[in-house]
Amino acid sequence: xxxxxxxxxxxxxxxxVRRRRLAGFPLGLLLPALALLGAELGVRAGLVPANLLPPxxxxxxxxxxxxxxxxxxxxxxxxxxxxxGFAVGAALALALGALVALNRxxxxxxxxxxxxxxxxxxxxxxxxxxxxxxxxxxxKVILIAIGAFFPVYMGxxxxxxGVDRTLVEVGLLYRLSPFALARRVLLPAALPSxxxxxxxxxxxAWMFMVAAELIAASRxxxxxxxxxxxxxxxDIMLAAIVLLALLGKLSDSAMGMLERRSLAWxxxxxxxxxx
Amino acid sequence: xxxxxxxAIDDKRHSERTVLRGLRxxxxxxxxxxxxxxxxxxxxxxxxxxxGLDSGYRGALRLDGQALAGPSADVGLxxxxxxxxxxxxxxxxxVFGAGAGKGDLARAAALLDEVxxxxxxxALPKQLSGGQAQRVAIARGLYLEPRVLLLDEPFSAxxxxxxxxxxxxLAAAARQRGLTVLxxxxxxxxxxxxxxxxxxMDSAPGPVRAEFSVDAPWPxxxxxxxxxxxxxxxxxxxxxAHAF
Numbered sequence: 001x002x003x004x005x006x007x008x009x010x011x012x013x014x015x016x017v018r019r020r021r022l023a024g025f026p027l028g029l030l031l032p033a034l035a036l037l038g039a040e041l042g043v044r045a046g047l048v049p050a051n052l053l054p055p056x057x058x059x060x061x062x063x064x065x066x067x068x069x070x071x072x073x074x075x076x077x078x079x080x081x082x083x084x085g086f087a088v089g090a091a092l093a094l095a096l097g098a099l100v101a102l103n104r105x106x107x108x109x110x111x112x113x114x115x116x117x118x119x120x121x122x123x124x125x126x127x128x129x130x131x132x133x134x135x136x137x138x139x140k141v142i143l144i145a146i147g148a149f150f151p152v153y154m155g156x157x158x159x160x161x162g163v164d165r166t167l168v169e170v171g172l173l174y175r176l177s178p179f180a181l182a183r184r185v186l187l188p189a190a191l192p193s194x195x196x197x198x199x200x201x202x203x204x205a206w207m208f209m210v211a212a213e214l215i216a217a218s219r220x221x222x223x224x225x226x227x228x229x230x231x232x233x234x235d236i237m238l239a240a241i242v243l244l245a246l247l248g249k250l251s252d253s254a255m256g257m258l259e260r261r262s263l264a265w266x267x268x269x270x271x272x273x274x275x
Numbered sequence: 276x277x278x279x280x281x282x283a284i285d286d287k288r289h290s291e292r293t294v295l296r297g298l299r300x301x302x303x304x305x306x307x308x309x310x311x312x313x314x315x316x317x318x319x320x321x322x323x324x325x326x327g328l329d330s331g332y333r334g335a336l337r338l339d340g341q342a343l344a345g346p347s348a349d350v351g352l353x354x355x356x357x358x359x360x361x362x363x364x365x366x367x368x369x370v371f372g373a374g375a376g377k378g379d380l381a382r383a384a385a386l387l388d389e390v391x392x393x394x395x396x397x398a399l400p401k402q403l404s405g406g407q408a409q410r411v412a413i414a415r416g417l418y419l420e421p422r423v424l425l426l427d428e429p430f431s432a433x434x435x436x437x438x439x440x441x442x443x444x445l446a447a448a449a450r451q452r453g454l455t456v457l458x459x460x461x462x463x464x465x466x467x468x469x470x471x472x473x474x475x476m477d478s479a480p481g482p483v484r485a486e487f488s489v490d491a492p493w494p495x496x497x498x499x500x501x502x503x504x505x506x507x508x509x510x511x512x513x514x515x516a517h518a519f
Contacts, residue, residue: 166358167358167360169328169354170354170358172328172346173346173352173372174371174372175346175347180375184375188360189360189362265401266361267361267400
């Protein structure tokens with residue numbers, strides 16, 4: 001037996017070490033990278049016309065040109081609209097959702113209307129909002145607020161209604177007032193569902209922002225899309241889409257981080273996987 | 276002379292079904308009483324009523340001569356499951372009943388020491404085993420220094436060894452404080468080990484069917500109690516009361 005040969009072999013990595021290395025690899029970038037590579041090669045090989053699908057290199061050039069020509073103002077305008085609309089929509093949804101979940105009369109009064117309004121497509125609001133509020137910022141913020149409202153409302157209602165009855169009993173045993181019960185038991189217990197609603201609401205706020213800016217805007221990422229269509233610049237349209245994806249992902253990641261920090265107490269599968 | 280805890284339930288219904296009817300039970304100050312009986316005979320319902328969590332009944336409760344209506348700081352309850360708030364630390368769970376921000380964390384730490392969980396104050400409930408979580412629930416039940424402690428099958432979900440340790444812990448805590456205890460259990464050995472008196476409830480609507488005094492001195496020996504003639508007597512009555 002060649003003992004020296006065995007001793008010289010490199011130590012094999014254990015399965016957990018390999019798993020950790022794989023976990024560190026940004027697997028989520030694989031599909032976008034392959035798509036970009038495919039698009040670049042496809043256009044260069046003449047398989048796809050460049051005026052319909054500009055190669056990623058042209059999109060990068062468009063982004064670079066936009067950066068020197070007011071891209072910051074466009075991003076700022078869109079982000080401000082999303083922030084304002086999301087804040088208004090989420091605040092109203094938190095208040096109304098809590099009221100509906102905690103009060104049977106409020107539920108009978110508001111919930112059927114909310115469910116009916118929820119079914120209305122975003123674009124159906126646009127003509128009416130333009131008629132009522134003109135083409136200023138107000139209709140855009142309201143449209144975004146409508147988009148953000150319903151996921152948050154649903155999350156709050158479902159979260160509070162789904163609170164473990166046995167925990168509520170503990171609160172009652174300690175003679176908590178209805179307000180204290182809501183603050184100390186119902187809302188913390190409903191937090192996972194509320195945060196999921198907020199996260200979904202923020203995603204929808206970005207989508208509704210594009211709808212709002214497509215109709216009537218002179219600044220913003222939605223405006224860039226319209227401008228690109230009208231001038232036949234598919235590279236600008238794709239650049240705007242890429243920016244929307246990046247900004248949406250960025251805000252979702254921030255919300256996800258807030259969710260993880262706020263819910264560190266959860267004994268869920270996701271928390272276990274992180275340990 | 277009326278008892279320290281005087282329970283008189285004329286009628287208690289769940290929907291159309293009568294769960295308790297004509298129940299009269301007196302518990303002396305510092306007495307530990309176990310309630311045994313088959314599932315559904317109304318034992319846990321009775322504890323909910325005494326704890327003030329169930330007000331839909333006809334009857335009257337008195338504690339030390341005063342009417343008892345609704346939840347009271349004088350009455351603590353330890354549930355079958357620990358029911359800890361997962362977003363609060365162990366210490367915050369223990370002081371929960373004191374009101375937001377009013378808890379005495381030093382006293383919570385002393386209680387944790389008493390239940391054998393010294394240094395666990397900052398832990399989250401998810402970091403505890405089932406037995407540890409139930410010990411925290413007992414500490415929470417004791418925190419407000421109730422005069423009556425109600426226990427609803429508190430050790431049914433833990434292993435045999437942990438159960439014995441928790442029983443010893445409870446017995447010591449109750450005797451030391453002179454607590455009046457009403458314990459619901461399915462375990463006859465547990466009832467005999469912990470109680471001064473064992474009450475056998477009839478099938479629903481269950482009045483009291485039989486009472487057994489346990490006159491063994493403290494500290495008690497489990498093997499001796501298990502071999503005592505009380506156990507077969509209670510089991511015979513239980514079979515007779517709840518025959519299918």
